[in-house]
Amino acid sequence: MTNKKARNRNNFFWIYAAIFSIFLGIFFFKSSFSRPKKIDQDTFFEILSRGEVQKIVVKHKEIVYVYLKRNLSSINGIKNGQHIINGRYFISQPLQYEFEIGDLQFFQKKFEKFKEKYNLDTLIEFKNQQEYTLTKFFLDYGIFFILLIIFWIFLFKRIGSTGGGPGSQIFNIGKSRAKLFNENDDVKTTFKDVAGLEGAKEEVQEIVEFLKSPQKYTKLGGKIPKGALLIGQPGTGKTLLAKAVAGEAKVPFFSLSGSDFVEMFVGVGASRVRDLFEKAKEKSPCIIFIDEIDAIGRTRGKSSIAGSNDERENTLNQLLTEMDGFDTYTNVIVLAATNRSDILDNALLRPGRFDRTILVDPPELNERKEIFDVHLKNLILSDDVDVDFLAKQTPGFSGADIANICNESALIAARKDRNEINHEDFLDAIDRIIGGLEKKNKVIKPEEKKRIAYHEAGHATVSWLLKYASPLVKITIVPRGRSLGSAWYLPEERQLTTLDQMKDEICALLGGRSAEEIIFRSISTGALNDLERVTKQAQSMVVIFGLNKKIGNISYYDSTGQNDFFFSKPYSEKTAQIIDEEISKIISEQYERSKKILKNNEIKLSMLANELLEKEVIFREDVKKIFGERTFPDEVENMLNNPIEPISS
Incomplete structure (x- = not known):
């Protein structure tokens, strides 16, 4: 009903604007017609x-x-x-x-x-x-100005009486744009809807408890935290956690984005901050949630011009003042979310403003399984859907990615006129999201298709025979997105990576180009993505992780993000030359190593490529028939064969 009224007000506004435009056109037509x-x-x-x-x-x-x-x-x-x-x-x-x-x-x-x-x-x-006297001017233009004044008076009266409509922001430009949720609103998201993220949930649940029963925490002399900052990659569930807080807290909850403070007019951002905190104090106890706070919380003084007015900095200064100016027992807590914590101002992160920093990391294996369970409960599934397998197939996926896979699988099943979603639909959905849309009608010459098959077979062969390379899942030469073929792996989930593991990964990436050189005595542009990843991997080994003997235990990585690595390199020209030489040396060594592996297994490489040309898609079992059982590191073997059970407390 509210939307219908708003549309009616909008329609009336355009009717009035059309009438005014007609009068304006008549006036100028008359003026131009009467000119000599x-x-x-x-x-x-x-x-x-x-x-x-x-x-x-x-x-x-x-x-x-x-x-x-x-x-x-x-x-x-x-x-x-x-x-x-x-x-x-x-x-x-x-x-x-x-x-x-x-x-x-x-x-x-x-x-x-x-x-x-x-x-x-x-x-x-x-x-x-x-x-040209005042009287003559009035006779010529008076009617026009009278109509203009009447029009605007009438328009403003309508805006004032309805409390909205186009133009109402003229009078409320300095007011906060935060949306208020209270206990009477139907906010359905709770902590039960947030799968995984157990550590983050525990932190924000405690924030809700602070507001529901503050005496429990203050009776011993403690103070209620003033703010909590949610930090994590896009799609990991930061905003979902905030929605769950709004559903659980049963206290007023103000929600807005950092960009809602930003305006082209000077002083508007600071005014909106003041208005937001005034409303929050009136509704205390309550929660303020600022999504994407990096829009106003960037480090000050980096890009401002001397003598100029930086509206964003003024807004940040006002936010710092309001957060630090709270009375100890006002019971107003500020939640904020960002995926760019490295660029936030240090004054914003200090205790007394954001007392707690909550990391929202991508979900682990068990957490991915829980997220799948949440999103699958409303889908019609066949009996062959294996949630454990899907969780293993999606390392590094965020909660938003998993939700997208579930939705995409339902769309794929509906496109095939099925009554339920089966295991194959989920695999197609994963392929669709990672690799892009399958291009079945793309015309590829036979000699090009053969080169693609050997390229992908080269990747699969080298990765199968290396100890620390990621386990192979399937190989395909069906074009998807920009790729003409691809090999799918199951990366090992590990917190640390050794030098040997990084070398094996580089060697496996170079297996495609090595196979082309061995079989066709020439190389092609098909290894572009492989070379890009190899170069970045080798560069990180030398420059960031200190894994090169010649450079030594030195890292030029800047975790604060204050220095631009490409424009202000933190090392001399002599060191830069050594770095270039060492990167080239690492890549050359692994390229020769991959060629040696393929030459020793050239017959099996050709068998694998021919089977790939025949079937277009082959799986791990097909590779096992040619190369035999692969010896995995113990950690990967356990991960593939035995799902990790949660440890009971």
Whole structure:
């Protein structure tokens, strides 16, 4: 109902605007229509000789305005200063023509000669002063301005009476845009809807308890925290946690984005911050949630121009003041979320403002299983759907990614006119999200398809024979997105990576190009993505992780994000040359290593490529038939064969 009223107000506004535009158009049309037409002197004297000119007005000795006669009837007489010429009745016509003159005396003499020659009664007037008075201005433009004033008064009254509609922000531009949720609102999200994130949930649950029963925590002399900052990658559930807090707290909950403070007008952001905290104090105890706080919380003084006004910095300063100015027992807690914590101002992160920093990491294996359970409960599934397998197939996926997989699988099953979602639909959904849309109709030449098959078989062969390379899941030469083929792996979930593990990963990535060189005696552009990943991996080994003997235990990584690595390198030119040489050396060594592995297994490589050409998609079991059982590290073996059970407390 509210939306319908808002649409009606919107429609009325556009009706009024259309009426006003019509009046405005009429006014300008009338103004342009009444303007005199410019002519030259010869044309004027031709008109004058025909006796059609009633009078002329010479203004400032250089411009002549011409007024013509209008023939109405043959009534004799004079009425109200109107003229009878040769027995005919005339009335003044509005200004018709204008032209410029050079020498006034010459023009006046010529004019008088024409009057005598043609026996004319045309009048001539001279005006050298400004004739545009206030009265004349009002007569010309008064109606327009009166209509304009009436229109705006009427519009503002409607805005004031309805409390909304277009233009209402003119009066509320300095007011907070936060949306208020209270205990009467139907906020359905609770902590039961947040799967995984047990540590983060425990932290925010305690914040809810602070507000529900503050005496429990303050009776021993403690103080209620003023703020908590949620930090994590996009899609990990920061905003979902805040919604759950709103559903669980049963206290007023103000929700807005950091960009809601930003405006082009000076002082508006700070005004909105003040208004937000004033409303929060009135509703205490309550929670303020600011999503994407990095929009206003960036480090100050980095890009401002000397002497200029930085509205964002003013807004941040006001936010810092309001957070630090809270009374100890106002029971207002600020929650904020960001995925750019490295660029936030240090003054914003200090205790007393954001007392707690809550990390929201991508879910682990068991947490992914819980997230799948949440999103699968509303789907119609077949009996062959294995949630444990899906959780293993999605390492590094965020909660939003898993929700997208579940939704995409339902769409795929519906597209195939199925009554339930089966295991194959989930695999297709994962492929669709990771690799892109399958392009079955893409035309590929036979020789190109053969090269693609050997390229992917090279990846699979090297990764199968290396100890620390990621376990293979399947290989395909069906084009998806920008890729013409791909090999799918199950990366090992580990917290630390050793030097040998990183070298094996580089070697496996170079297996595709190595296979091309061995089989076709030439290389192609198909290894672009592989080379990009290899270069970044080798660069991180040398520059960031200190895994190179020649450079030593040195890291040039800046975790604060204050320095631009590409424009202000923190090392000398000599060191830069050594870094380039070591990166090239690592890649060359692993490239030769991958070629050696493939040459020793060239027959099996060809068998795998031929089977791939025949089937287009082959799986781990097909590779096992050719190469035999693969020896995994103990950690990966356990992960593949034995799902990790949660440890009971």
